[in-house]
Amino acid sequence: MMKEQNISSSVIKRLPRYYRFLGELKKQGISRISSGELASRMKLTASQIRQDLNCFGGFGQQGYGYNVEMLYDKIADILGINIPTKAIMMGVGKLGTVVAENMDFNKLGFNLIGAFDIDPNVVGKQVASIKVSHLDELKKFCKTNKPDAAFICLPDAAVKETAQKLTELGITGFWNFSHHDIALEHPEVAVENVHFSDTLMRLSFKIKNS
Amino acid sequence: MMKEQNISSSVIKRLPRYYRFLGELKKQGISRISSGELASRMKLTASQIRQDLNCFGGFGQQGYGYNVEMLYDKIADILGINIPTKAIMMGVGKLGTVVAENMDFNKLGFNLIGAFDIDPNVVGKQVASIKVSHLDELKKFCKTNKPDAAFICLPDAAVKETAQKLTELGITGFWNFSHHDIALEHPEVAVENVHFSDTLMRLSFKIKNS
DNA sequence: TAGATTGTTAATCGATTAACAATC
DNA sequence: TAGATTGTTAATCGATTAACAATC
Numbered sequence: 492m493m494k495e496q497n498i499s500s501s502v503i504k505r506l507p508r509y510y511r512f513l514g515e516l517k518k519q520g521i522s523r524i525s526s527g528e529l530a531s532r533m534k535l536t537a538s539q540i541r542q543d544l545n546c547f548g549g550f551g552q553q554g555y556g557y558n559v560e561m562l563y564d565k566i567a568d569i570l571g572i573n574i575p576t577k578a579i580m581m582g583v584g585k586l587g588t589v590v591a592e593n594m595d596f597n598k599l600g601f602n603l604i605g606a607f608d609i610d611p612n613v614v615g616k617q618v619a620s621i622k623v624s625h626l627d628e629l630k631k632f633c634k635t636n637k638p639d640a641a642f643i644c645l646p647d648a649a650v651k652e653t654a655q656k657l658t659e660l661g662i663t664g665f666w667n668f669s670h671h672d673i674a675l676e677h678p679e680v681a682v683e684n685v686h687f688s689d690t691l692m693r694l695s696f697k698i699k700n701s
Numbered sequence: 702m703m704k705e706q707n708i709s710s711s712v713i714k715r716l717p718r719y720y721r722f723l724g725e726l727k728k729q730g731i732s733r734i735s736s737g738e739l740a741s742r743m744k745l746t747a748s749q750i751r752q753d754l755n756c757f758g759g760f761g762q763q764g765y766g767y768n769v770e771m772l773y774d775k776i777a778d779i780l781g782i783n784i785p786t787k788a789i790m791m792g793v794g795k796l797g798t799v800v801a802e803n804m805d806f807n808k809l810g811f812n813l814i815g816a817f818d819i820d821p822n823v824v825g826k827q828v829a830s831i832k833v834s835h836l837d838e839l840k841k842f843c844k845t846n847k848p849d850a851a852f853i854c855l856p857d858a859a860v861k862e863t864a865q866k867l868t869e870l871g872i873t874g875f876w877n878f879s880h881h882d883i884a885l886e887h888p889e890v891a892v893e894n895v896h897f898s899d900t901l902m903r904l905s906f907k908i909k910n911s
Numbered sequence: 912t913a914g915a916t917t918g919t920t921a922a923t924c925g926a927t928t929a930a931c932a933a934t935c
Numbered sequence: 936t937a938g939a940t941t942g943t944t945a946a947t948c949g950a951t952t953a954a955c956a957a958t959c
Contacts, residue, residue, distance in 0.1 A: 507899035571909035681907035689717035697891035698874040699781035
């Protein structure tokens with residue numbers, strides 16, 4: 492399905508947005524779109540859209556444009572949404588709970604199969620129809636269920652050690668809500684950071700410099 | 702304090718990370734650091750660090766390097782952390798509540814002064830020591846208190862209309878947790894998106910392509 | 912067929928890295 | 936002073952945009 496070349500991170504970053512816009516077009520019953528029309532809706536250039544899509548294959552047709560539904564499905568494939576990634580939640584405090592219970596993981600290509608904490612007030616409780624286990628169960632759980640991804644909603648101080656443990660247990664992707672820089676120590680795994688405070692500081696900068 | 706030139710968004714994106722690392726160094730009691738040493742800790746090049754910092758002024762000293770505390774303070778200034786931005790929370794559901802109650806806004810240059818919702822179960826309740834007001838109060842509140850930033854924790858469908866209203870009431874910065882693309886309709890204001898699902902889809906892509 | 916729009920190559924632009932003179 | 940390290944210019948690299956032949 493994919494050309495054998497490295498996709499630049501600039502392109503990867505734009506894929507979810509394409510997916511979102513195409514989903515919207517689909518919902519609106521639009522079946523066909525040209526790169527020019529899509530570009531004007533997304534405030535991009537038509538060139539960029541065609542270049543981006545052509546990293547993965549020639550999905551369009553000269554003189555016609557792109558079939559919305561087909562392109563939507565292709566991007567879902569590219570993003571790997573149709574092959575669920577098994578994931579575990581590490582840390583089920585307030586943030587971990589909100590994340591676990593409010594994301595539609597299935598629609599995003601994930602399957603949340605476990606949750607871990609050390610707080611006795613949290614261990615045993617039900618979150619997103621999963622029973623929270625004690626961290627002591629982690630090793631056994633991973634051997635049995637072989638999760639691929641971990642969602643890190645732990646206090647900063649606990650992340651370093653936990654990330655080390657998780658990579659040793661075969662985790663290959665981290666969705667990281669903490670400030671700890673997992674990628675520094677584990678360059679071999681995939682890391683996506685959700686740094687609330689970084690975005691907020693950038694907003695502060697932008698507001699004060701405009 | 703700042704050179705009169707446009708700072709590229711690549712540089713802006715890195716600033717909070719510099720700030721974080723310098724804070725860490727400060728905590729560790731390290732008072733002096735060279736661009737080379739900092740680069741190796743952050744996995745950047747020394748050149749990039751020196752180029753980035755020189756957008757804002759010559760903070761270093763030849764033969765010595767940078768004074769950690771001084772540089773930390775300078776970056777805080779650059780980010781505008783010392784001049785609190787007045788902000789309001791729009792939408793006090795589960796996500797809005799967690800965000801409001803768990804961020805240390807003061808340390809990040811913000812002052813949360815109001816919160817709005819339409820749900821009668823939420824209006825009137827206390828969140829992060831702020832009483833949640835009904836959306837009907839928004840106009841009056843903004844005229845009186847002149848907030849600069851709005852944190853958007855609303856359902857996607859409500860965002861378009863609310864963002865329109867907010868810009869008319871003088872809001873110049875949005876911290877956006879919804880999927881709605883505020884920047885498209887309001888190119889004049891600052892927008893920082895926290896798109897949970899975008900980062901998750903990117904993670905899916907990376908896991909499946911490594 | 913004629914018109915439209917892609918896929919793709921070439922040109923431009925911007926960001927990163929390297930190099931080095933200035934200087935503490 | 937000699938050594939270290941910056942600030943800054945120049946070279947390289949990569950990403951974006953423009954152009955256009957291919958083709959539906």
